[in-house]
Amino acid sequence: MKLIAIGDNVVDYYKDRGEIFPGGNALNVAVLGKRYQADVSSYIGIIGNDQAADHVRQTLLLEKIDISRLRQAIGPNGEAIVSLNADGDRVFVGSNKGGVQAYMGLRLTDDDKAYIARHELLHTSIYSNLEHELPELHKAIRISFDFSTRWTPAYLERVCPYVDYGFFSGSDLTEDECHQLIQQVHRLGTKVVGVTRGAQGAIFSEAGKLYRQEIVPTEVVDTLGAGDSFIAMFLMKYHPDGDMQAALRQASVAAAQTCGHYGAFGYGVPKVG
Template identity: 85%
Template structure:
């Protein structure tokens, strides 16, 4: 079956200070682009970009990757930017941002035509950085929803989001095994069917309605880990949502994440930062 994927919400440029380059990024945008690369028949993106050079680079990248941006918003102001540096171990870490640029202070509002357009897809993905929580109860009735919580959640936030999503993803490198199990159990209890916790070098723990699965990392030469988690999510969704084979989906997701670690940026397109 040909899959139609839509991602809604956050986009940024990741500014690599050590290289003086910007790369397109943001969880929702990354999943849209990577989902298309992983054989989505259609991959669409709705979000808000600014009107600066960074925004133009993001827009042109989406066009080059054959992403449907027919409902993309553009506003006057700076595009979202995250500042990335190297820590003592050589890993990339986020050290600052412009707080999301235009999309943060405008907020995405969906009209009836947007909602009908979204419903024409098979699966929707969004994230904690997308400020779309208020739309989830209505969208949930129209389309299965995937949601990335990253490293930021509280129990009250889980209660607000989890009843309306099919897939919940968490970054849990700092969690113990027991804490991962407790989180998975809590998210299931709120109505989410598939829960995944990625744990960096420790691999991932996923649960399908209470049945646990473990996935080890795929060994590779690491150039840049940024975007590896989004690659994992995109490939997992493309495989699992169509075939419902958890073990195969996790294996392919692990391979995809390893490949992303082999180049700079979530999916490339680095250009010199100007200004």
């Protein structure tokens, strides 16, 4: 499968360890999708020109991600400051609001759009500021979208008609609230909707048919990136053949494995300065 991820990238700064790890939902899905056997995995986003940006770029090259359309600008790369509680759960305690990508905004050219259309599946997120491009992109490619925890009814109405796979973080939602959200997103046009709920597992729906997936027990070191691992593995296994139950099982295993190490996919280095 040919996967492309567009949008957010950051480094996650583990203050207690003095290390930065490459991250961001779109970037994580690109890297993890490649690890999970994508034939091609590409990434489009904007990096800065600091140590963090250099680390992100070198990591993408090491992971054999196509970055031929990566943009670079003068300024700080996105950075999130992360702390961990006693259970290994991630706690974001600060950020630089996305760095250069947030205040510049990603603009796609006609050549970019032709390049994107050569892929089979596009993944992006609520942190990527790509909403204005979705109506046109959806004419050429299937779209996966991570809404995280930040959706509103108006935002769903704007985005869901152009999304094939919608992912939500719902640890704070009741089961009834999850069902209501899933039904609303389906009504707006999204065929596959998933709500991941941390230790409570996940609830997914394919055109109204519900599926549940329990977590895979594991020794937790760090939960950061587990949700992105779940998304990446689910897309890699479900999109080619539509086997929901098999895709959810393997996605749960991938999320558990990610909890066993620091960072979404490793590559921690000391932060300079």
